[in-house]
Amino acid sequence: MRDLPPLSALPAFEATARLGSVKAAAEELGRTHGAISKQIRHLSDDLGVALFAKQGVGLRLTDHGEKLFALVANTLGNLETGCRAIRTTAQDDVVELGVSATFAMRWLMPRMPTFYKRWPGVDVRLRMSGRDRFADDEVDAILSWDRLSWGFTDRGDLRVLGDVAFALVHAPSCTINRIPGGCSTETRITHESTPRAWDRWQQATGIRLESETVVSYPHTFLALEAAIAGIGVAVAERRLVETDLREGRLVAPFGFVTFQNGFGAIVPDRGRTRPAVSAFLDWIAEEARADAPGDGQDQITQ
Secondary structure, three states: OOOOOOHHHHHHHHHHHHHOOHHHHHHHHOOOHHHHHHHHHHHHHHHOOOOEEEEOOEEEEOHHHHHHHHHHHHHHHHHHHHHHHHHHHHOOOEEEEEEEHHHHHHHHHHHHHHHHHHOOOOEEEEEEEOOOOOOOOOOOEEEEOOOOOOOOOOOOOEEEEEEEEEEEEEOOOOOEEEEOOEEEEEEEEEEOOOOOHHHHHHHHHOOEEEEEEEEEEOOHHHHHHHHHOOOOEEEEEHHHHHHHHHOOOOEOOOOEEEEEEEEEEEOOHHHHOOHHHHHHHHHHHHHHHHOOOOOOOEEEEO
16 A cells, blocks of 8 residues: 555645745635645645744745655646646547747638548647747647748757748838838838847848838737738738738738748647647648749749
8 A cells, every 4th residue: 555645735735835825825726725724734744744834924845845845846747747648649639739820810720621621520729829939748739930030940840841931011002212222111010029030031131121110019910910001011921911912902022032941830749649730730731832932923042
């Protein structure tokens, strides 16, 4: 028979030790203050040692408490990761995909019916990415297209899906003046999470952009909508603006610069051996090849 402490008390102890407060632990676990205190006392009595000591209005771990916390935190962390992996394996036909909201709205979602027609039993669940990156055990794959923001071609967990192409875009009503070596305009539009995109576009194209003011938006979608509204000029990936260009809401006066192998999927361990994930990424690669521009449509290749 195993000589274990009261296991039901361990989450209460771990939360109190991590948060430094019985009240905070009770709020996180959805229990009462008294219930958390009772479980900690039960655990302390079972071990025969004090786990916490008073420190001002709060609590601090004793030496015994520090040792137990390190053990419990590691054990609960491993248990959480393992159970999440089991749940994922049990849902072989579910693909958890990290993707930017703008890319999902403007490129991925209009194409999803063709995927579901081919793979009707697969459930693709979209999780919107933003400034915070996903942990490796949270998603099966993360689509990445923003080659101007960060480089990833040397990653061992990357599956290349295609190329990307970027251009300076603006509404027809927006005034842009040609100057030696580039152009000038009143307002440049940036995305808060990709502050170096303009610098990298200028470096790749050799075209200098001068602007009197800069406006920044927290989402790519808002930056593009601002460009469509005539607020200023933006730099955008082709897939996100191809409809706007075709219908005349935006123009790309300098054409596109292509970054080879810039469209990819970061595939953590949990997604690498799953058939549904492979099927989805195979389909994405097909779609990327199918909508690649014809010869002569892109100005520069990196």
